[in-house]
Amino acid sequence: MERVPVLKIGDILLVSIQIDMSDQTAVTLQEDLAERIVATGCHGVIIDITALDIVDSFVGRMLSTIASISKVLDAETVVVGMRPAVAITLVELGLSLNGIRTALNVERGMELIAATRDDDLGYDDTPGDVESATAATSP
Amino acid sequence: MTAGVDLGGPQTQAIGSDEDVVRVRQLVRTVAVAVKLSLVDQTKLVTAASELARNTLIYGGGGTAEVTVVEDGRRRGVRIVFADSGPGIVDLGLALTDGYTTGGGLGLGLSGSRRLVDDFDIQTAPGEGTRITITKWSR
Numbered sequence: 198m199e200r201v202p203v204l205k206i207g208d209i210l211l212v213s214i215q216i217d218m219s220d221q222t223a224v225t226l227q228e229d230l231a232e233r234i235v236a237t238g239c240h241g242v243i244i245d246i247t248a249l250d251i252v253d254s255f256v257g258r259m260l261s262t263i264a265s266i267s268k269v270l271d272a273e274t275v276v277v278g279m280r281p282a283v284a285i286t287l288v289e290l291g292l293s294l295n296g297i298r299t300a301l302n303v304e305r306g307m308e309l310i311a312a313t314r315d316d317d318l319g320y321d322d323t324p325g326d327v328e329s330a331t332a333a334t335s336p
Numbered sequence: 337m338t339a340g341v342d343l344g345g346p347q348t349q350a351i352g353s354d355e356d357v358v359r360v361r362q363l364v365r366t367v368a369v370a371v372k373l374s375l376v377d378q379t380k381l382v383t384a385a386s387e388l389a390r391n392t393l394i395y396g397g398g399g400t401a402e403v404t405v406v407e408d409g410r411r412r413g414v415r416i417v418f419a420d421s422g423p424g425i426v427d428l429g430l431a432l433t434d435g436y437t438t439g440g441g442l443g444l445g446l447s448g449s450r451r452l453v454d455d456f457d458i459q460t461a462p463g464e465g466t467r468i469t470i471t472k473w474s475r
Contacts, residue, residue, distance in 0.1 A: 219354040282379040290448035
């Protein structure tokens with residue numbers, strides 16, 4: 198079985214899918230990524246699908262799952278480089294790619310992750326949540 | 337990839353594993369390019385073939401995909417027959433509904449691939465396997 202390499206670039210893991218993946222390869226990639234996120238502490242994952250000439254429901258589901266897994270592990274996932282014909286086909290197939298953020302290319306994907314990270318680290322959001330959380334734990 | 341495509345006779349690919357689903361995609365892509373389907377139509381056809389080949393493997397317990405170039409006088413097209421001798425489909429109406437699945441997938445394989453092709457025919461009965469014929473025509 199072929200394996201898709203996961204590269205670490207700074208605080209980001211970059212996956213560029215260059216092969217026609219079997220379903221097993223896709224599942225393995227999902228597991229490899231989860232392990233690498235934890236091992237490296239990276240906060241961003243970019244999946245480059247420029248070379249993919251189709252995304253079917255299985256690969257679509259894999260992309261959604263990777264996004265969900267990385268969210269739980271405190272990392273943002275951005276899918277970049279989707280071909281126009283792939284986008285048209287995905288929509289017609291009925292796949293919504295739930296929870297997936299997209300960007301046109303790797304560079305914009307990195308900008309998106311950096312911007313999201315800045316927002317998340319800001320102190321201006323919902324102090325009310327902190328109070329209610331404290332109230333809930335106090336005797 | 338094989339050298340040259342014989343547009344005459346049908347080409348058959350057995351579907352018995354994950355890797356065979358990849359081979360079906362590659363065969364369909366080669367033939368779709370040879371009959372000069374547009375890029376979007378190639379993408380739709382290969383995506384539909386990927387969904388149906390996976391169904392043949394998972395639900396039908398394996399089978400075959402037969403790819404043929406067809407002509408109706410004005411235009412050419414690609415016809416693919418997916419055949420298995422699995423359990424068949426009990427409730428076809430339900431199976432063709434978006435989101436319905438018995439296999440833990442997204443339930444888009446049958447319903448979605450029907451939207452991606454021009455002609456879609458399905459013959460099935462409980463205990464008698466399933467035979468799905470799809471055609472995509474050049475425009």
